[in-house]
Amino acid sequence: MERIRTTEVATRVGKRVRVAGWLHSLRRMGGINFLVIRDGWGMLQAVAETENEIAALLPENVGVESIIAVEGLVISEPQAPGGVELHELSVEAISPIAELPPISLNKRKLNAQPGTLLDHAVVTNRHPLRRATLRLSAGMMAAFRDILTSRAFTEIQTPKIVAAATESGANVFKLDYFGRPAYLAQSPQLYKQIMVGVFERVFEVGPVFRAEPHDTTRHLNEYVSLDAEFGFIENHFTVMALLRDVIAHILQTFKEAYSSDLELLRVQMPDIPEQVPHIHFAEAQELILKLHKVDVRGEPDLSPQDERWLGEWAKQEFNSDFLYVTGYPMRKRPFYTYPDPQRPEYSNSFDLLFRGTELVTGGQRLHRYEDYIAALEKGQLSRETFEYYLEAFKYGMPPHGGFAIGSERFLMQLLGTQNVKLTTTFPRDMHRLVP
Amino acid sequence: MERIRTTEVATRVGKRVRVAGWLHSLRRMGGINFLVIRDGWGMLQAVAETENEIAALLPENVGVESIIAVEGLVISEPQAPGGVELHELSVEAISPIAELPPISLNKRKLNAQPGTLLDHAVVTNRHPLRRATLRLSAGMMAAFRDILTSRAFTEIQTPKIVAAATESGANVFKLDYFGRPAYLAQSPQLYKQIMVGVFERVFEVGPVFRAEPHDTTRHLNEYVSLDAEFGFIENHFTVMALLRDVIAHILQTFKEAYSSDLELLRVQMPDIPEQVPHIHFAEAQELILKLHKVDVRGEPDLSPQDERWLGEWAKQEFNSDFLYVTGYPMRKRPFYTYPDPQRPEYSNSFDLLFRGTELVTGGQRLHRYEDYIAALEKGQLSRETFEYYLEAFKYGMPPHGGFAIGSERFLMQLLGTQNVKLTTTFPRDMHRLVP
Known part of the structure; x- marks a missing residue:
């Protein structure tokens, strides 16, 4: 399936799509898992209701900022950022990253001194x-x-x-x-x-x-x-x-x-x-x-x-x-x-x-x-x-x-x-x- | 009258317009005088059938590359470059230039060695x-x-x-x-x-x-x-x-x-x-x-x-x-x-x-x-x-x-x-x- 951009997903409600990008965040809340994929243009939430769907992200060496691809069904969800999210996922780890970034990229604020932000601009520019x-x-x-x-x-x-x-x-x-x-x-x-x-x-x-x-x-x-x-x-x-x-x-x-x-x-x-x-x-x-x-x-x-x-x-x-x-x-x-x-x-x-x-x-x-x-x-x-x-x-x-x-x-x-x-x-x- | 660009003149046949730019060339052939005005986009020919019309260009200190403005009537003339020319002129010398440029800018070819062209790029870039x-x-x-x-x-x-x-x-x-x-x-x-x-x-x-x-x-x-x-x-x-x-x-x-x-x-x-x-x-x-x-x-x-x-x-x-x-x-x-x-x-x-x-x-x-x-x-x-x-x-x-x-x-x-x-x-x- 051809990959589309996260910013294009909202036009595909009810269809299956493939997106790819960085694993921006992964939250595991009891049986339900929320992951956010960040690509060059925006972010998209994906929801996995089974462990199996996110099996590719479970090894220890797959941390945030890993390069991943996600296929899923586009569901309208007013609560989600951008108004849509993906369900019934199929997830692939393209390039796994084990090391945590020097500054957290998935908080709303960038909590660091300007000097630190600039020292690590290579990564903090991704925020x-x-x-x-x-x-x-x-x-x-x-x-x-x-x-x-x-x-x-x-x-x-x-x-x-x-x-x-x-x-x-x-x-x-x-x-x-x-x-x-x-x-x-x-x-x-x-x-x-x-x-x-x-x-x-x-x-x-x-x-x-x-x-x-x-x-x-x-x-x-x-x-x-x-x-x-x-x-x-x-x-x-x-x-x-x-x-x-x-x-x-x-x-x-x-x-x-x-x-x-x-x-x-x-x-x-x-x-x-x-x-x-x-x-x-x-x-x-x-x-x-x-x-x-x-x-x-x-x-x-x-x-x-x-x-x-x-x-x-x-x-x-x-x-x-x-x-x-x-x-x-x-x-x-x-x-x-x-x-x-x-x-x-x-x-x-x-x-x-x-x-x-x-x-x-x-x-x-x-x-x-x-x-x-x-x-x-x-x-x-x-x-x-x-x-x-x-x-x-x-x-x-x-x-x-x-x-x-x-x-x-x-x-x-x-x-x-x-x-x-x-x-x-x-x-x-x-x-x-x-x- | 508001000045227009030489490249806009062809749309104004039958009207009077004002153009401004550099005096690209002036040829005096018996009673008739052809001048070419060059502005930032193109060139336009203007024809003066009396000395009086180009009186502003006759003093010795008004040579080519002088900054001039010309008002005239737009005439369709298939022979002229761009298909139009100006007649019944009113010409003004805005900033007269006496000195001849180091390399002639109004010949079709640029007749000079690359070294000379580059030494005088400030002027030859106008060609x-x-x-x-x-x-x-x-x-x-x-x-x-x-x-x-x-x-x-x-x-x-x-x-x-x-x-x-x-x-x-x-x-x-x-x-x-x-x-x-x-x-x-x-x-x-x-x-x-x-x-x-x-x-x-x-x-x-x-x-x-x-x-x-x-x-x-x-x-x-x-x-x-x-x-x-x-x-x-x-x-x-x-x-x-x-x-x-x-x-x-x-x-x-x-x-x-x-x-x-x-x-x-x-x-x-x-x-x-x-x-x-x-x-x-x-x-x-x-x-x-x-x-x-x-x-x-x-x-x-x-x-x-x-x-x-x-x-x-x-x-x-x-x-x-x-x-x-x-x-x-x-x-x-x-x-x-x-x-x-x-x-x-x-x-x-x-x-x-x-x-x-x-x-x-x-x-x-x-x-x-x-x-x-x-x-x-x-x-x-x-x-x-x-x-x-x-x-x-x-x-x-x-x-x-x-x-x-x-x-x-x-x-x-x-x-x-x-x-x-x-x-x-x-x-x-x-x-x-x-x-």
């Missing part, structure tokens, strides 16, 4: 809660690509090994490239801008690398960046409008296609307004003075506390979990940032705050060759290092801009995960290179 | 032929994801910075990870297998890194690998059946959605048979002896000449551009390879040849913990290095297998590109870190 998180991560990437493809963006893959150390001051990893120094790309920023010159609208989903020596629950040294960049914009508000639609599409996809994962993780899903409220950086500082009697005017950036206050204000004032802060001072933004034509000490850039924490950074970029020459000079950056990049602007670039979403951070904030490392398969931090 | 190639590269990634998603595969992103130097003998790049040695992943092989333990069916599209010191037209030191791995297979033939469908879907997608790119590049698209012919490695060697009087029996691998002969044979015998060679000797395959249960010196692995060249490698992997212990011992590989990986097998893994497609190599072979470096945006080779 339903971890799987739900990682499935949402896949869903986020797919939703990001879907909406941008539907808006005529072209996908690109840009090099991760690069010649120049840094463009934005982030710490970078150095490597030996056939005897020469090279670096791991901290972002696809320069290449995605160049590719606006080719396809106008581009996106990339790929790893970025930051050698930041911070060992916190908010840092990853390698993460997946969702990058978009596009031409013929009016200014940063064009970029903000696109980003709003991208976030809305990701949230919508989650609600429609990942509802059981969201339920399992008990996620409180936000709504994003048609028009995300926005406030200029300078006004935001004035607002903080007015509401909280704290004078942060003159500061070149917002503190986490400032962001929380602004988040609360957006919630009260607009009932929005999202808020754009625009016009960050030029002196804290990278050299390719486009200045506000009216107030050139401020920039045509923005941060998107979600529930009072920065989620996405973006903005309009310079597009004229001579502006780049001036910006590099002002920043005391070597023109030679950026010569290849400058070539894009020398030969014609439209006004353009874009943004980058840190996929793990977005997931962390959405799910309320305490540690960003638990939003990814195998995180890299200062002390962790394995698994 | 219609280069764009068509890069668009197909994006299409390949999307088609790969589409078919696997439709077969219930889950997308994963695995770390690119890894602790262990190598699993298959490839040369790897070494980097400084907070004072410790680390390496760039040569493939997601071990992680994708581990993730079969989580989601059963997984795929990844991502960069891989090979520090191979070969400076040829067939080598890239960083490339994009299309990886798939899945559980509950019968043997390597299950994997070969999936790979056949993946290749078929990529080819089908190209034919349906990328026909103009294929035409521009003059690609002879292959058909892939429902059943790709296959031959066992040992039989293949016997066949070569019989047909070509060359005795390669006892060789542990096929030479490029052997592969060409087999490709010719598949074409003659089965009229197929594709051929599976199965059962490569164990001694040339990595330690995780599953042996042929009948003839354990051969393996449950395969190569897919396309027009006589290896395109994809794949196979069944070991799935039992004790088999891994034995294989590591036999290969004199350190058990400690692979401890995290072994954890997957210790706690239950189904029979599984997979494959990896080098996306650039596939594109190269499909398009007949002479140099693999010309199938990617910004290639990395021994001497090239820029652009």
Whole structure:
């Protein structure tokens, strides 16, 4: 009999089916035995009313996580997870496992410290809660690509090994490239801008690398960046409008296609307004003075506390979990940032705050060759290092801009995960290179 | 007036539209002027019958690659590229460019050596032929994801910075990870297998890194690998059946959605048979002896000449551009390879040849913990290095297998590109870190 997926069983009530997967749990209650089979998509309960039916699981070397196959009759059972269960079983042990996993996978909660969970991520990623998180991560990437493809963006893959150390001051990893120094790309920023010159609208989903020596629950040294960049914009508000639609599409996809994962993780899903409220950086500082009697005017950036206050204000004032802060001072933004034509000490850039924490950074970029020459000079950056990049602007670039979403951070904030490392398969931090 | 894309103009005959993009070319023929606007998707011809209409393009500093916008009346004109052209123009120079590009972008052919093309890839990627190639590269990634998603595969992103130097003998790049040695992943092989333990069916599209010191037209030191791995297979033939469908879907997608790119590049698209012919490695060697009087029996691998002969044979015998060679000797395959249960010196692995060249490698992997212990011992590989990986097998893994497609190599072979470096945006080779 051909095997079907556990998630397909509910459509086969009254028929015999074959499922296969991991022995998630086996409970023996007097004469009756409940086993749960976990496959790559879900779980299914099977009920054996005789010892004989589960004879294959009785040897001592057949423990949980053994690979098994189960045939049985599909019975509608509202009490069972998924509304169906199997009866009249025929069970086969395909690959028996004797050793108990280091952390129990069949409890609802994952009862272990983050360090232990991560040390054994190879196995703990099998837990339903971890799987739900990682499935949402896949869903986020797919939703990001879907909406941008539907808006005529072209996908690109840009090099991760690069010649120049840094463009934005982030710490970078150095490597030996056939005897020469090279670096791991901290972002696809320069290449995605160049590719606006080719396809106008581009996106990339790929790893970025930051050698930041911070060992916190908010840092990853390698993460997946969702990058978009596009031409013929009016200014940063064009970029903000696109980003709003991208976030809305990701949230919508989650609600429609990942509802059981969201339920399992008990996620409180936000709504994003048609028009995300926005406030200029300078006004935001004035607002903080007015509401909280704290004078942060003159500061070149917002503190986490400032962001929380602004988040609360957006919630009260607009009932929005999202808020754009625009016009960050030029002196804290990278050299390719486009200045506000009216107030050139401020920039045509923005941060998107979600529930009072920065989620996405973006903005309009310079597009004229001579502006780049001036910006590099002002920043005391070597023109030679950026010569290849400058070539894009020398030969014609439209006004353009874009943004980058840190996929793990977005997931962390959405799910309320305490540690960003638990939003990814195998995180890299200062002390962790394995698994 | 809202700007539309050049590829949308054909639906607006008789109406006035606005397009924007790069000034691809301007030909002045007596009183009549032909300009071609290139945007991110295509090109459009515009015809000015008076000097006045193109006044904005006449200053000396407005050369090709200037960013322009053109409004005009859409006229059906079968002779024009795309079947339409604009008349009664109103032209605006948005960002004028004085300097001529290093390589002419408006000739049908790209007349330059590969080295020059690559040195100036930032600009030469704008050429219609280069764009068509890069668009197909994006299409390949999307088609790969589409078919696997439709077969219930889950997308994963695995770390690119890894602790262990190598699993298959490839040369790897070494980097400084907070004072410790680390390496760039040569493939997601071990992680994708581990993730079969989580989601059963997984795929990844991502960069891989090979520090191979070969400076040829067939080598890239960083490339994009299309990886798939899945559980509950019968043997390597299950994997070969999936790979056949993946290749078929990529080819089908190209034919349906990328026909103009294929035409521009003059690609002879292959058909892939429902059943790709296959031959066992040992039989293949016997066949070569019989047909070509060359005795390669006892060789542990096929030479490029052997592969060409087999490709010719598949074409003659089965009229197929594709051929599976199965059962490569164990001694040339990595330690995780599953042996042929009948003839354990051969393996449950395969190569897919396309027009006589290896395109994809794949196979069944070991799935039992004790088999891994034995294989590591036999290969004199350190058990400690692979401890995290072994954890997957210790706690239950189904029979599984997979494959990896080098996306650039596939594109190269499909398009007949002479140099693999010309199938990617910004290639990395021994001497090239820029652009």
